[in-house]
Amino acid sequence: MKKKVTTGIKELDKMLYDGVYEQSVTALNGASGTGKTTFGMQFIVGGIKKNEPGIIVSFEQFPEQLYRDASSFKWDFRKYEKEGKLKIVFTSPEVFQAELEKEKGLIDQYTLEIGAKRILIDPVTYFRYLAQDNGSLRITYNRLVNGIKRCGLTGFLTCELGQFYGDSGQIDEELAFVVDNIILLRYVEIESRIYTALTILKTRGSNRAKDIRRYEITPKGIEIQKIFEGREGLLTGTPRRTFAERLAKEFEL
Ligand SMILES: Nc1ncnc2c1ncn2[C@@H]1O[C@H](COP(=O)(O)OP(=O)(O)O)[C@@H](O)[C@H]1O
Numbered sequence: 689m690k691k692k693v694t695t696g697i698k699e700l701d702k703m704l705y706d707g708v709y710e711q712s713v714t715a716l717n718g719a720s721g722t723g724k725t726t727f728g729m730q731f732i733v734g735g736i737k738k739n740e741p742g743i744i745v746s747f748e749q750f751p752e753q754l755y756r757d758a759s760s761f762k763w764d765f766r767k768y769e770k771e772g773k774l775k776i777v778f779t780s781p782e783v784f785q786a787e788l789e790k791e792k793g794l795i796d797q798y799t800l801e802i803g804a805k806r807i808l809i810d811p812v813t814y815f816r817y818l819a820q821d822n823g824s825l826r827i828t829y830n831r832l833v834n835g836i837k838r839c840g841l842t843g844f845l846t847c848e849l850g851q852f853y854g855d856s857g858q859i860d861e862e863l864a865f866v867v868d869n870i871i872l873l874r875y876v877e878i879e880s881r882i883y884t885a886l887t888i889l890k891t892r893g894s895n896r897a898k899d900i901r902r903y904e905i906t907p908k909g910i911e912i913q914k915i916f917e918g919r920e921g922l923l924t925g926t927p928r929r930t931f932a933e934r935l936a937k938e939f940e941l
């Protein structure tokens with residue numbers, strides 16, 4: 689039986705019935721600005737605090753920006769790197785994909801170098817643009833997930849969703865097939881205000897909370913809050929009041 693490890697976010701660990709399995713791979717899906725990179729960084733920091741070094745592969749951010757974003761949460765990535773607890777790799781999806789095809793590529797190399805236990809790849813969405821078709825995309829995602837597992841790492845992969853609101857059925861299916869856990873981050877509009885909501889869609893081999901929970905990005909990182917009470921249809925992005933809530937409002941109960 690595999691051990692479970694922390695996601696770096698206490699409340700999320702509870703929702704996952706004590707974190708994620710070691711050597712499992714979790715996809716974090718969400719539109720731009722929902723906090724995917726922050727979730728991922730917090731997962732890496734959660735590991736570092738437990739003596740589990742981590743690797744961050746970033747396709748998107750300029751190095752300076754990532755260090756600056758981390759420092760806004762008081763995470764000193766430069767210090768972690770100096771101490772050999774963190775390795776940050778800024779590369780292109782093309783180079784990374786070529787590395788995946790090698791027997792001992794980048795992931796193997798860096799895992800050995802710092803004794804890594806965790807990896808964040810941010811975001812994997814680019815592989816979709818590189819792929820000729822869904823079949824070859826699935827092969828790339830498979831190689832990625834197998835590479836992570838072969839190295840004994842626990843992985844978080846971020847996946848950028850194009851749609852900000854509306855239907856949540858647009859999750860990358862090819863990715864969904866190969867990962868163990870799927871987390872969805874969403875914008876939700878309620879009474880002229882935008883909230884962010886999180887739900888766990890899949891956990892392979894483990895139970896999970898099925899609630900849709902509010903969360904916020906605070907100076908301390910991600911904070912998961914209560915469920916949205918009295919609302920339904922949250923995953924559509926524009927929830928309605930529940931029937932009971934509508935009745936109560938109508939009769940001012
Ligand atoms: N220190 C901080 N305190 C509060 N919010 C922050 C902080 N740093 C970043 N944010 C917020 O986090 C959001 C971006 O999160 P990010 O993880 O980059 O999202 P994504 O990767 O999904 O695009 C922005 O809306 C920004 O305002």
Ligand SMILES: [Mg+2]
Pocket residue numbers: 724725726748810
């Ligand atoms: Mg990001």
